[in-house]
Amino acid sequence: MILLSCIVVFLLVFQFGFILFRFSFFWKDHSQEHETELPKISLLVAARNESRDLPALLKSLEELDYPKEKIQFLFADDQSEDNTAEILEEWCIKRDSADWINIGPEEAFSMSQNPKANALSILERKAEGEIYLFTDADCRLPKEWARVMVSCFKQPVGMVLGVTQVGGRNWFSVFQAMDWWNTLGFVKLATDLGLSTTGLGNNMGMSQEAYRKSGGFSGIDFSLTEDLEISKSVRKAGFQVVHQVCGEVLVKTKAERSLLKLLNQRKRWMGGVMTLPWYWKLILGLQFLYFPALAVLIGTFGFPVLLIAALKMALQALFFKVFAKKAEESIGFFPSLLFDFYFLPVTLLTILYYFWPSKTEWKSRKYP
Numbered sequence: 019m020i021l022l023s024c025i026v027v028f029l030l031v032f033q034f035g036f037i038l039f040r041f042s043f044f045w046k047d048h049s050q051e052h053e054t055e056l057p058k059i060s061l062l063v064a065a066r067n068e069s070r071d072l073p074a075l076l077k078s079l080e081e082l083d084y085p086k087e088k089i090q091f092l093f094a095d096d097q098s099e100d101n102t103a104e105i106l107e108e109w110c111i112k113r114d115s116a117d118w119i120n121i122g123p124e125e126a127f128s129m130s131q132n133p134k135a136n137a138l139s140i141l142e143r144k145a146e147g148e149i150y151l152f153t154d155a156d157c158r159l160p161k162e163w164a165r166v167m168v169s170c171f172k173q174p175v176g177m178v179l180g181v182t183q184v185g186g187r188n189w190f191s192v193f194q195a196m197d198w199w200n201t202l203g204f205v206k207l208a209t210d211l212g213l214s215t216t217g218l219g220n221n222m223g224m225s226q227e228a229y230r231k232s233g234g235f236s237g238i239d240f241s242l243t244e245d246l247e248i249s250k251s252v253r254k255a256g257f258q259v260v261h262q263v264c265g266e267v268l269v270k271t272k273a274e275r276s277l278l279k280l281l282n283q284r285k286r287w288m289g290g291v292m293t294l295p296w297y298w299k300l301i302l303g304l305q306f307l308y309f310p311a312l313a314v315l316i317g318t319f320g321f322p323v324l325l326i327a328a329l330k331m332a333l334q335a336l337f338f339k340v341f342a343k344k345a346e347e348s349i350g351f352f353p354s355l356l357f358d359f360y361f362l363p364v365t366l367l368t369i370l371y372y373f374w375p376s377k378t379e380w381k382s383r384k385y386p
Contacts, residue, residue, distance in 0.1 A: 020315070022311070023312075024311075024315065026308055027312055030304060030308045030330055031330050034334050037203065041203075041344070046210045046260075047262070048170040049169045049264065050170070050172065051169070056168065057088070057147065057168060059084070059090070059148070059149045060144075060149070060150050060151070061151045061164070062093075062094075062150060062151070063153060063155055064133075064134045064138050064154075065096065065098065065106070066095070067099055067100050068098070069101045069102050071272065072105050073105065075156070076105070078159040079159065081161045082164050083165055089147075089164065090146055091113065092145060093117070093118040096126075096134070096136075096381075097123070099382065117144060121136070125140060130235055130236050130240070132238075132240060135244040136236075138235045139235045152219060152220075153221060154219065156271055156272055157271045158269065158271075160267070163180070165266075166264065166266040166267050170260060170262045175257065175258045175259075176228025176258060177217065177257065177258075178223040178261075179218045179221065180218065180221035180262060180263075180268070181202055181206075181221065181263045181264075181268050181345045182202070182218065182268070183195060183270055184198050184272070186273040193353075193357065194273040194274065196353070196357050197357075199341055202218075205261055206261045206341070209259055209260055213297075214294075214298075215249065216243070217245030217247075217248055217249035219244065219245035224248075228252050231255045232257070234248070238251055242286045242289055243286065243293075246294075247290075264344065264345060264346065268346065268347065277367075281368060282378060282379045284368040286380055288369075288372040289378070305365070308330075309358075312327055334358075335351055336351075339351060
């Protein structure tokens with residue numbers, strides 16, 4: 019037990035040292051200047067009960083730095099119970115390049131049992147662009163987002179992921195933001211190494227060719243993590259997935275407002291985690307096993323072991339700062355040092371909640 023605990027703690031400390039080394043000396047920037055004319059793009063958004071956040075997204079769409087004649091806006095209202103449909107209709111009717119559909123009961127789940135995948139599949143039939151871009155209704159896009167995302171497509175790239183930041187001023191939101199930096203940092207490392215990772219439904223692009231050859235959202239098996247599943251399909255179809263991290267593709271989204279909503283989100287994500295390759299499960303499992311391993315070592319060797327814990331916390335905080343800086347964001351070092359005090363209880367509660375016999379709630383719908 020002591021030897022195993024030593025190995026786990028060593029691996030966690032080594033992990034962050036390795037990531038910092040990779041990010042410092044082997045960082046990959048996938049953007050490039052276009053030598054030819056910019057392609058036409060289709061921007062697809064599925065919305066359900068988003069009247070509160072949708073206006074901010076629409077305002078950011080109006081400010082996109084991309085030729086207006088080469089961008090097509092497509093929205094789906096997925097049986098909203100608020101005035102999402104009215105907001106979309108009012109915005110689209112003023113623009114020749116924008117269209118929206120109202121998904122009624124007859125089209126619900128017609129192409130996929132995942133409602134978001136279903137909505138995007140229906141929208142894709144209207145898409146005319148060479149590149150499809152995807153975001154969520156509760157996001158805000160930087161004006162350079164479309165141009166830089168498109169610039170990352172070169173053969174054999176079929177999918178491009180951006181980077182997303184969770185906003186909020188209270189400590190709960192701040193720690194959620196760090197959790198996203200942590201997760202996306204691992205995604206960046208894995209994609210740069212050519213390993214299978216995930217999609218990013220609120221900040222993602224696909225070539226039309228990759229979408230069609232992979233079978234699209236309608237071709238994936240039922241899952242509440244449709245972005246993960248379609249990234250697998252894109253890879254299986256022979257295309258590369260890359261992760262572009264810079265300020266020009268930094269999308270802002272909102273934090274979950276309560277612990278229960280956060281646990282519902284994480285329970286949904288855990289369903290996707292359970293389908294990942296074994297090495298991902300091992301890596302993610304080690305993040306949690308570190309804490310009991312550290313407790314064993316403290317119980318055996320005493321408080322000097324806390325120096326190792328302090329080193330791990332410092333390397334982890336430095337990892338957050340370095341990764342966020344690549345996205346042209348600055349985060350506090352002291353709050354980053356405290357991340358473990360959030361990560362441990364939230365991860366433990368997520369595991370318990372995942373196995374708790376309750377349904378997963380997502381967008382006012384419940385799933386087994």
